Amino acid sequence: MSILLETRGLTKSFFGVPALRDVSLTIHEGRILGLIGENGAGKSTLMNVVDGVFPATDGSMFLRGLPYQPRSPADATGHGIAFIHQELNLFSNLTVAENIFVDAFPMRAGFIDRRSMRRETERLLASLDLEIAPDTLLDRLAPGERQLVEIAKALRSNPQLIIFDEPTSSLTARETERLFEVIRRLRDEGKTLIYISHMLSDVRALSDDIAVLRDGELVGSGPAEELDTSRMIELMIGRELAQLYPPKTAAPGRDPVLRVAAMTQPGVVQDVDLEVRAGEIVGLFGLMGAGRTELARMVFGLDEFAHGEIRIGGTLLRGQSPTDRIEHGMAFVTENRREEGLLMESTIADNIALVSLASYARTILRFVDAPKLSAVAQQMADDLQIKAHDIGGQPAKSLSGGNQQKVVIGKWLMRQPKLFVLDEPTRGVDVGAKYEIYSLMDRLAREGSGVLFISSEVEELMAMCDRILVMNRGEVSGEFGERPFKQDQLLRAAFREDLAA
Amino acid sequence: MRVVHLGAVAMASALFVGVSGSSAQAQTICFAFQDLETEFWVAGHKAITTTLEEKGVRVIERNGNEDANRQLEQVRDCIAQGVDGVIIIPQDGESAVTIVKESQENDVPIAVFNRPPSDLSRGLVVVADNETIAQQAVEFMAQKAIARFEVTGEKATPLIMVGDLGDPNAVGRRDGFFNVMEKYPQYFNDPIEVSTEWDAATALANLEAAVTANPDVDFLFTSSDFLFPTIRSVLEPRGKWLPAGQEGHVIMGGLDGDATACQLIKDGFVTATGVQDLFFEAEAAMDAILTAIDAGETQPNQVIEDPGFALTAANLDVREMDMWGCVLLAEGFLDQ
């Protein structure tokens, strides 16, 4: 078990703020290293130094025992290091083959040698068991297939070390499983892999070694079997975390806040009945495309539906307008934080204030009482412990995923809504922040709001919900009202027809 | 709209030739034109700079780029710089009135030429009499037609290419043409009117149609010389583009006197062109403004008529160099 890459005392500062402190890490050849840490722990910084995106402020690296100082990502590639980024670097208007060769087209007599390009692409795709034609346009591929194309592109230069940054965040369970098979096979072929992820279960399942970063420091590393999940979490967040989930303190009340009856939109949802009571957390589970998000969007007045009734606190809602839903006390945390949840370029304070502007608008011209509003927003930010130094000057995009999600929730909390619809609220959020979001959810229920909690992670639903509805192909395929829930029952309901088929 | 551009070159050429003007001592004149991004600009610009050196009059040029508001701002900036006088070729008659007023209110004398303000009562205004000029050219053409009638005994079939009648220039030119036609009804059939809207493409389409309908057209007057290439492209395929003396020659004439027209007169295709005497106009504007400056007049008002003249094969020798188009031609303009 020889050492492929070694860092010694690696340090990186941005404007005097250290992002990496004295990291000494060894990476063994032919193994999978799981690299974990909260957002901002320094995972990406470390990998960017390895990939030559920027140089370290101090410290050194050795590749197979020789000093290694990459000047650029291209230089790193030349040394046999490939980096597969979280945001895929692919062109959706080009073919698979063109994407794989986009930075080095094989040339022949001044023209692109398409034939050899296609042949080579076929070989690379075959090595990944990917049965698609090299001429397929990228935008026709599923996210999982795109991920594999990105890997094929990385494999083109026959790298010795492949770094994956959060590769599964947009993949379905099956696609993830397939990706893992590929990664394991690459390991078995002798490649070395670094796998960065939030998903501790993934890291556990895949890694041979695990390294944990916290606040730029390497706080633990070793063979995977020596670190169990709770130890990993402890190392990541720097304190003991007895559990992943906070204790439930809220108890459901009697009065229904939301009643959905016979909601139908052909091809999307079919005859869905749903009730959420005050103080109750109702889970909505299902596979991707089962109609969970679509149902939530209809309830919130974003998408149209053919028939059905929505009542908030007994009032029948008509029409299709989020503004109207908000007036009636509904709040919606969407699954797509970047595109639908936040004004990323606007300040944190502006984001928090957005929904409740009307309450602070005075006179006919609707002048906003800015001092009061910013005071209230600041209070909200403090209350939710949003980690920001200046909520009035800092854009939302500068926050970590977890803190961004808290801003979204805070925005809605300003109006003290009766019903919270949370669609995948913990997606792209690290463990510590997840815990805070769960606590927040519990607090909402305790304060009397109804919560509709949509998730594709069955564990979190089981931990947090009073009741879980499972959807399959637009219909409610199961309802479970008794804690503790049984995971196999939930999954069976979610897969119902697929198993039958 | 081509017609409008002529002034600057005339102006420039006038300066180039050397105007017998008033004694000028380091005077500054602001010359604001409406748009000169055309073939004439090169010659105009060169001549103005040459004159600067020769006469000791500093000329500040301003290109309004066909924007009346910009021209107003430019003249105001000129005035702020303390110029002694302003000469403008305005974008249109209405903005000319405003600019003249602006200048006079600031006690700076101003002269307008090439395109008259819609109110002639203020400023030094040089006005070309389009009707007279057209009449002179058409009269000369008519004499040729009458001579032909004496031989053949056949009445001529006249055709006029009419400009945009929203433009007073176009109306005057048309009137001049009809004055001659009405004078000699015994020699001419009813004239055919072809509308051009001062646009070569429109002219081409309408002329094609008119000549097809009236194949015996043998007398053609265009309200502007810039249409001669268009006319040629219609007549040549029909075998009607012939110099004087040949069987089937169409007696042709125009107005403006550009370089093409000058060449065509020399080659015998064109009989006459009415020329706005722009040398006279520019000279008159220059003289008037310099006189006003010398006299300390700040709001001089005067209308100066430009009688124009017809350049014909007969007077080409004498007056060739009075026509700006021929000057350009002599400088090799058409070779560029």
Next chain:
Amino acid sequence: MSTIESGSAPAQVGSKGWASPVRRVLLSEYFVLYLTIVYFLILLPFLPTLSNPQNLSNVLSNMWPLLAVAVGQTLVLTIAGIDLSQGSVIGLTSVVGAALIATAASSDVLSNSVLWGLVITEQGGLFAGKSWAVPAGIVAMLLVGALIGLINGIAVALLRMPPFMVTLVGLIAFGAFAIFLTQSENIRNLPDAYIALGKGDIVSVYLGEQSTPQIPRRQIYSFITYPMIISITLAVFAHFLLSRTMFGRHVYAVGANRRAAEISGVPAKRIIIQVFVFSAVCATIGGILFSARLEAGRPTLGEGTFLLDVIGATVIGGTSLFGGKGKIVWTFFGVLFFVLLSNTLNLMNLSSFHIDMVKGSVILAAALLDVTRRRLLAGGLA
């Protein structure tokens, strides 16, 4: 650890000591104003006329109509739109207003016009001679402008058409309609009360000898004028609207992220329509000022490169073409810079060949500075 800190800290302090004032200027809200002042001071020794009171008075007076139009454009750009139809709104409304209020008209010029005999005759426009002619004419112009804005807004907000296309079509179609109305003629003989809106003085300054019996007109400089009052009032109103009201917050939200704003209950469609109406109304006010100073309703007003001046001044001011960022103060400075630029180019007595090249270069230099500044603002490291 300790060695690292001592190694990096002094470098940090050193770079801060040097970069800090530069950074502060570059990152300031008033950057474009500083730029304008620096530009003015650099050119002053070469162009002494620049600081001459009459010239300053010209610069100011050239600023007001452009400012009125640019204020509207600022709001549209802030919602990630663009309003090209402003040019045709200026031309069309100036014709409409002039046709209604002209005190006389010449049949020679206007008898081909579609409006001849219906709205305007030898005796002038429909409202001619009435005491309420000017205000009524202005109301009519504002209504026409607002209607065009409404059409644009509905097409963009409800039909979800791209603003560039919608307003480009508006620019072409309404511009052509204005030309059609008068058959490309201008309508003169506007009432004095209207003309005063374009150039009437309120405060003028005479800087000469006190004893002179008669003051020459060219030594009287207008500083406070009706157009100044009108434009500044509009700008101040828009400033408060954008920065202090709920409407303004909604405008920024729609521009930053329309979907997120809608989900947060912002009535995005209504906001978009209102912004386009506001933009067209601003263009109309600009049109009033332009047509009044030129003393004629002119269908071709606002044609040509005018829109580039409007959008150029707004963007140089700092308003983003991609939406979400825009301020009226920025636009004020941008317009000041643009107007000063044109003025200095006039004063340089450059040949017409060079003037636009120089103008392009100066704008490019300003844009480059601005890009640098934004990179700094975005916290661009290393």
